[in-house]
Amino acid sequence: xxxxxxxxxxxxxxxxxxxxxxxxxxxxxxxxxxxxxxxxxxxxxxxxxxxxxxxxxxxxxxxxxxxxxxxxxxxxxxxxxxxxxxxxxxxxxxxxxxxxxxxxxxxxxxxxxxxxxxxxxxxxxxxxxxxxxxxxxxxxxxxxxxxxxxxxxxxxxxxxxxxxxxxxxxxxxxxxxxxxxxxxxxxxxxx
Numbered sequence: 453x454x455x456x457x458x459x460x461x462x463x464x465x466x467x468x469x470x471x472x473x474x475x476x477x478x479x480x481x482x483x484x485x486x487x488x489x490x491x492x493x494x495x496x497x498x499x500x501x502x503x504x505x506x507x508x509x510x511x512x513x514x515x516x517x518x519x520x521x522x523x524x525x526x527x528x529x530x531x532x533x534x535x536x537x538x539x540x541x542x543x544x545x546x547x548x549x550x551x552x553x554x555x556x557x558x559x560x561x562x563x564x565x566x567x568x569x570x571x572x573x574x575x576x577x578x579x580x581x582x583x584x585x586x587x588x589x590x591x592x593x594x595x596x597x598x599x600x601x602x603x604x605x606x607x608x609x610x611x612x613x614x615x616x617x618x619x620x621x622x623x624x625x626x627x628x629x630x631x632x633x634x635x636x637x638x639x640x641x642x643x
Contacts, residue, residue, distance in 0.1 A: 461483075462531075487532055488535055491609065492511040510543070529612065533606050536610030540605065590605070593642075596638075597631070
């Protein structure tokens with residue numbers, strides 16, 4: 453994020469944008485675009501060899517969907533959490549569309565690599581999985597433990613760290629870590 457954009461300014465611009473202030477929207481785009489693009493890059497990484505989509509295009513599509521929501525933004529972290537969810541949905545839509553075009557001509561395989569930079573528990577060994585199977589497993593996880601599902605979404609897709617996830621979900625960092633470990637083990641068993 454640019455050095456001249458504090459979290460307080462971002463929060464203020466989000467509130468003003470909700471009120472229809474176009475200037476605030478432009479400032480938000482400038483301040484949050486690097487974060488949106490980073491989310492898109494992280495989300496596309498496992499699918500880069502299967503989808504001919506650039507992170508810029510994914511970030512743009514996610515922004516268009518977000519802009520149409522006009523949600524009650526509670527701050528920068530909330531916005532980025534929504535961006536992670538929307539980006540995930542855009543990718544799932546694209547994978548489904550691609551599979552429909554191929555009429556079953558093979559599965560979309562991705563590797564669920566956990567970024568070692570953000571996770572000290574990351575394993576170097578990860579096997580390929582079906583992207584739609586991952587989505588189905590995440591939905592099942594969210595049904596079983598909504599907090600664990602949200603932690604996965606925010607950590608893996610949103611790139612938020614444990615502290616940011618804790619603030620956003622209003623839980624302790626230790627609780628975030630506990631849900632993250634549970635979710636990883638649960639997903640591993642399912643996939």
